[in-house]
């Protein structure tokens with residue numbers, strides 16, 4: 174058993190499966206983009222995001238993304254993301270991108286510019302970045318289906334799957350509205366995931382399974398409130414992409430109040446992620462070190478979560494095998 178120090182965790186090849194590109198702009202990048210447009214920051218740079226007020230936080234997120242108005246600026250964001258991955262030892266990630274935040278650049282320009290830069294990023298920073306375009310929960314069925322149609326027609330190999338995010342409570346149940354878009358995505362060979370069981374209860378998780386046909390759920394932790402649903406996650410081999418620090422900022426008052434240990438005990442397969450790392454002033458290595466310290470996890474335990482990420486990744490089996498070998502070689506070394 175190896176002690177999971179932060180430096181040992183940083184050196185371990187890792188995967189991140191629940192991260193929003195919108196929440197990864199380093200402060201220096203925000204300043205650079207704002208300066209280029211000659212606009213003033215809405216709040217001080219080191220205190221840009223105020224999580225105590227969700228609507229103000231979302232407005233800031235939209236403001237930051239609206240600074241990206243050209244393919245060239247999108248490339249800066251992808252480059253920044255790749256550099257961050259390298260600093261943390263992330264070798265594979267599926268990043269969620271919700272085009273509705275990026276008001277100044279249509280997704281038909283944004284996503285190709287990102288994908289193209291991630292080709293170069295793979296060489297420069299050693300990280301394989303796949304894209305998960307995401308529906309905003311408040312969008313219409315037609316908007317969701319148009320996004321999926323575009324994903325299929327784009328031919329962009331880095332687009333790995335479809336996601337839905339946004340406030341569940343504010344939008345109400347959306348499973349039926351997006352069922353067709355999800356069926357189209359699955360038919361096109363995309364992986365499908367959905368945010369559920371965070372801002373609303375177990376119903377959203379059940380809808381995601383029954384109506385959207387997902388194999389993973391982002392968050393999903395409130396499934397614990399219903400034992401039969403928790404058991405179903407285990408029986409159907411559904412992976413929860415869990416973000417503990419994020420949940421402890423919004424959903425639960427403390428880590429002690431989080432159902433993570435109970436989900437683990439129930440045998441639910443989980444991955445560990447940051448959600449919006451810059452917003453939460455963290456990164457994956459720091460998050461994992463915090464979790465390992467709290468729950469007494471060894472480096473082997475942390476590697477186990479990386480294997481869950483590989484198992485549930487939306488990529489081909491050769492890529493998965495290579496990732497498994499890298500993780501195991503690092504542990505053995």
Ligand SMILES: [Zn+2]
Nearest residue numbers: 338368391448
């Ligand atoms: Zn999320």
